[in-house]
Amino acid sequence: MAAAVPCCFHCGAAVLEAHRWRSPVLGAEREFCCAGCQAVARTIVAGGFEKYYETRSAAGPQPQDLPPAEIYDDPAAQQQFAVRTGEHRRSATLILDRIRCAACLWLNEQWLRCLPGLTRVDVNYATHRAQVEWDERATRLSRILEAVRAIGYDAYPFDPQRQAGLERAARRAALWRLFVAGFGAMQVMMYAIPAYLDDGGTLPPESAQMLRWASLVLTLPVILFSCGPFFSAAWRDLRLRRIGLDTPIALGIAAGFGASVWATLTASGEVYFDSISMLVFLLLGARYAELLARGRAARGLDRLSRWMPSFALRLDGEATEKVAAHALAVGDRVVVPAGERVPADGVVERGCSSVDESLLTGESAPVAKAAGATLTGGSVNVEQPLVMRVTRVGAETAAASIVRLVERAAAAKPALVAGADRIAHVLTYVVIGVALLAYLGSRDPWIAVAVLVVTCPCALALAAPIALTAAAARLLERGVALTRSGALEALSRASDIVLDKTGTLSSGKLTLAHTEVLGELDAPGCLALARALEASSRHPIARAFGAGAHAAPVKELVNYPGHGVQALVAGRRVRIGKAAFCAELAGSPARHDDLRSSAYLAGESGWLARFVLEDTLRGDAVSLVHELRAAGLRVHLVSGDEPRAVAALARTLGIASHAGGATPQDKFAFVERLQAEGRVVAMLGDGLNDAPVLARADVSIAMGGGSEIAQLRSDLVLLGERLAAVPEALAGARRAMRVIRQNFGWALAYNALALPAAAAGWVGPWEAAVGMAASSFIVVLNALRLAARGGDPGTWKAVSTSSFLSRSRSYF
Amino acid sequence: MESSLYLLVPLSVALVFLIGWVFWRALHGGQFDDLERPGYSILEDDDRKSGSEPDSRPPEA
Numbered sequence: 001m002a003a004a005v006p007c008c009f010h011c012g013a014a015v016l017e018a019h020r021w022r023s024p025v026l027g028a029e030r031e032f033c034c035a036g037c038q039a040v041a042r043t044i045v046a047g048g049f050e051k052y053y054e055t056r057s058a059a060g061p062q063p064q065d066l067p068p069a070e071i072y073d074d075p076a077a078q079q080q081f082a083v084r085t086g087e088h089r090r091s092a093t094l095i096l097d098r099i100r101c102a103a104c105l106w107l108n109e110q111w112l113r114c115l116p117g118l119t120r121v122d123v124n125y126a127t128h129r130a131q132v133e134w135d136e137r138a139t140r141l142s143r144i145l146e147a148v149r150a151i152g153y154d155a156y157p158f159d160p161q162r163q164a165g166l167e168r169a170a171r172r173a174a175l176w177r178l179f180v181a182g183f184g185a186m187q188v189m190m191y192a193i194p195a196y197l198d199d200g201g202t203l204p205p206e207s208a209q210m211l212r213w214a215s216l217v218l219t220l221p222v223i224l225f226s227c228g229p230f231f232s233a234a235w236r237d238l239r240l241r242r243i244g245l246d247t248p249i250a251l252g253i254a255a256g257f258g259a260s261v262w263a264t265l266t267a268s269g270e271v272y273f274d275s276i277s278m279l280v281f282l283l284l285g286a287r288y289a290e291l292l293a294r295g296r297a298a299r300g301l302d303r304l305s306r307w308m309p310s311f312a313l314r315l316d317g318e319a320t321e322k323v324a325a326h327a328l329a330v331g332d333r334v335v336v337p338a339g340e341r342v343p344a345d346g347v348v349e350r351g352c353s354s355v356d357e358s359l360l361t362g363e364s365a366p367v368a369k370a371a372g373a374t375l376t377g378g379s380v381n382v383e384q385p386l387v388m389r390v391t392r393v394g395a396e397t398a399a400a401s402i403v404r405l406v407e408r409a410a411a412a413k414p415a416l417v418a419g420a421d422r423i424a425h426v427l428t429y430v431v432i433g434v435a436l437l438a439y440l441g442s443r444d445p446w447i448a449v450a451v452l453v454v455t456c457p458c459a460l461a462l463a464a465p466i467a468l469t470a471a472a473a474r475l476l477e478r479g480v481a482l483t484r485s486g487a488l489e490a491l492s493r494a495s496d497i498v499l500d501k502t503g504t505l506s507s508g509k510l511t512l513a514h515t516e517v518l519g520e521l522d523a524p525g526c527l528a529l530a531r532a533l534e535a536s537s538r539h540p541i542a543r544a545f546g547a548g549a550h551a552a553p554v555k556e557l558v559n560y561p562g563h564g565v566q567a568l569v570a571g572r573r574v575r576i577g578k579a580a581f582c583a584e585l586a587g588s589p590a591r592h593d594d595l596r597s598s599a600y601l602a603g604e605s606g607w608l609a610r611f612v613l614e615d616t617l618r619g620d621a622v623s624l625v626h627e628l629r630a631a632g633l634r635v636h637l638v639s640g641d642e643p644r645a646v647a648a649l650a651r652t653l654g655i656a657s658h659a660g661g662a663t664p665q666d667k668f669a670f671v672e673r674l675q676a677e678g679r680v681v682a683m684l685g686d687g688l689n690d691a692p693v694l695a696r697a698d699v700s701i702a703m704g705g706g707s708e709i710a711q712l713r714s715d716l717v718l719l720g721e722r723l724a725a726v727p728e729a730l731a732g733a734r735r736a737m738r739v740i741r742q743n744f745g746w747a748l749a750y751n752a753l754a755l756p757a758a759a760a761g762w763v764g765p766w767e768a769a770v771g772m773a774a775s776s777f778i779v780v781l782n783a784l785r786l787a788a789r790g791g792d793p794g795t796w797k798a799v800s801t802s803s804f805l806s807r808s809r810s811y812f
Numbered sequence: 813m814e815s816s817l818y819l820l821v822p823l824s825v826a827l828v829f830l831i832g833w834v835f836w837r838a839l840h841g842g843q844f845d846d847l848e849r850p851g852y853s854i855l856e857d858d859d860r861k862s863g864s865e866p867d868s869r870p871p872e873a
Binding site: 171172175176179180183187190191210211214217218 | 821824828839844
């Protein structure tokens with residue numbers, strides 16, 4: 001039959017018109033079913049990727065007529081999925097569709113790499129997603145998509161809605177397989193009971209034989225349908241001439257089923273249909289739990305990407321117009337009604353309200369917002385309507401940036417996971433070898449089956465990834481985004497933490513500590529004068545004087561950037577600013593050294609006052625240091641600020657090791673010195689200015705503040721202003737590593753005991769099935785403890801039924 | 813007595829397939845897609861049900 005009708009070399013379909021479409025591939029003339037397959041094969045060969053046909057384990061996809069890809073070039077449409085990464089560069093995540101095997105992904109990756117104008121290509125083999133970055137001057141997105149179509153695949157930009165549909169389908173399919181196996185196992189068990197209870201003669205042979213046949217009929221769907229994933233994975237590995245995690249399981253099931261069918265047909269020996277179907281049920285149960293665990297872990301990210309509202313009220317003059325949120329452009333003015341979500345990142349123009357940003361920052365108390373404050377898309381306006389001006393939309397919003405960063409981290413395989421995979425891989429070879437030896441030694445196929453089934457390399461392979469995903473999801477809930485996959489391990493080992501002062505322990509907002517009167521005017525008078533001068537200034541120092549009554553009308557106000565302000569107040573010329581600047585007017589040099597955090601006030605008659613300014617310490621800075629120390633870390637304070645100010649702060653916080661006036665090089669050397677002592681250094685800093693030091697530390701934590709998250713280069717990002725998240729992240733990382741160690745210990749100990757026991761023939765197929773499934777289950781359940789919401793009583797009080805419902809809706 | 817087995821065993825096999833079919837219908841009708849939310853729907857007031865309920869579930873494809 002196969003010889004009579006040749007198969008298409010590319011897609012495997014029957015060739016109906018022989019010799020019509022031919023082309024040489026791999027050194028021989030090949031037949032194709034249609035012009036499309038022929039063209040694809042020619043393209044692949046011409047591109048120099050013939051190797052694909054050697055390594056592939058499944059037939060290629062037949063090319064299809066697809067709607068034109070030009071619609072994706074539309075800038076408005078691109079806002080949804082593409083992000084600007086440089087002046088002419090854009091980047092997007094594409095879903096690669098119609099992928100059949102690993103060779104397909106390899107082909108797509110190599111193919112995209114050869115395209116002109118593409119500056120970066122990362123293909124994720126697990127999720128079938130490709131991160132591409134292209135130069136707008138050299139190529140367009142539609143050309144990239146069409147290039148993928150030219151080799152028979154399809155690519156489209158990643159759209160969470162579509163992805164959700166695919167995930168639901170996968171969940172349903174898994175549940176259906178599980179049910180078929182479970183019900184089959186239950187019923188087959190019932191048919192097996194009479195044979196177990198039979199103590200010779202009570203069960204007539206004809207009845208026994210009928211029960212065997214009934215068992216066979218009900219085990220058939222379990223084998224043919226429910227075992228599909230095991231067999232297809234094993235088959236794929238076999239085609240690629242390697243052994244995967246599913247190979248021993250598939251072998252065990254096939255051998256057990258085959259032996260039982262033989263026994264039924266010949267009405268001899270023993271049947272183990274019940275053991276086989278129960279094994280499949282337990283295995284699929286463990287897999288389903290794993291699927292749910294992954295879904296649950298991914299939910300944190302979904303919250304961020306799906307909680308953007310779909311509609312926005314755009315303000316057109318005075319009238320409002322309901323538009324789709326993705327149609328918003330930078331600069332649009334939008335009304336956010338009370339109780340609604342903010343549709344994009346922006347700045348408050350009018351109104352005063354409080355906004356719940358817990359989604360992003362983990363901070364449950366609403367934050368007050370007035371004109372000029374920044375709003376993050378996805379947060380909820382709690383009290384009053386606000387008018388905002390849009391500053392960032394679509395893929396460039398903070399929420400989308402976080403999702404991308406965290407996804408990138410999740411896609412990478414940390415060393416820990418890669419190591420476990422290698423061990424699991426070796427173990428599969430050992431298992432198959434031992435099964436073979438056991439069979440040759442005992443001549444009993446059931447011992448071989450027990451060996452194949454009882455050892456569980458999956459428990460080993462599952463031990464770390466689920467725990468890491470669950471821990472990352474939990475951290476995200478608490479306002480910490482994990483952007484490098486190995487960071488949790490490094491954080492759990494940290495012995496020292498280096499803190500930066502400005503923008504980290506302190507808020508970066510200056511306040512007036514005290515006023516030193518230098519001339520004839522009293523302190524309140526000086527302050528009123530200073531307020532008058534700074535009233536129109538936007539300099540950070542200006543805010544320190546606060547709003548309030550000021551002395552007199554101000555005339556001839558001149559701003560000298562970098563130096564200060566000069567004006568005529570009530571007929572007198574006064575200056576406020578740096579010592580040198582004021583000294584020009586005062587006529588005498590300053591009597592004090594010019595500390596960075598002082599502002600001077602001077603008139604024509606001489607010096608008036610010195611204002612000592614202080615960076616306000618964050619409210620939770622003290623407890624942060626306390627908790628870090630309680631967690632066993634040595635705390636260091638390193639800052640570029642004036643050494644005396646840093647020393648004073650260190651005293652307040654009780655930090656013994658501190659260094660002030662540090663340049664970025666000094667900070668770098670400080671971290672290096674600690675590392676030379678064998679310490680594992682964590683660094684908490686502001687992600688933009690401390691980037692080199694953060695990169696040097698073993699693990700880095702940046703204060704994101706909700707703004708330039710995409711540009712931050714650190715392992716963990718604090719999404720809010722809550723410093724308490726740092727010890728939480730530390731505790732989370734340590735818990736995750738503890739769970740992973742437990743999982744590894746359990747998986748290794750289980751296999752070390754089970755393998756010899758099964759090889760010695762002490763374990764029946766039935767016990768093997770239970771042991772193997774239980775070992776997977778225990779690993780998954782142990783990891784899931786990390787994702788559990790523990791000790792958060794506040795949320796329950798605050799959440800009303802209606803908001804709870806709106807929350808659960810977003811999970812669909 | 814023993815002959816009843818020849819009726820009952822095939823019957824039980826048929827029953828398994830019947831139950832399988834019923835479950836298949838339920839699964840693909842979306843009954844297992846969300847096991848949490850229906851539990852909260854009894855806490856909802858009936859008047860809310862008519863107002864905000866219809867849009868709380870995206871239409872099934």
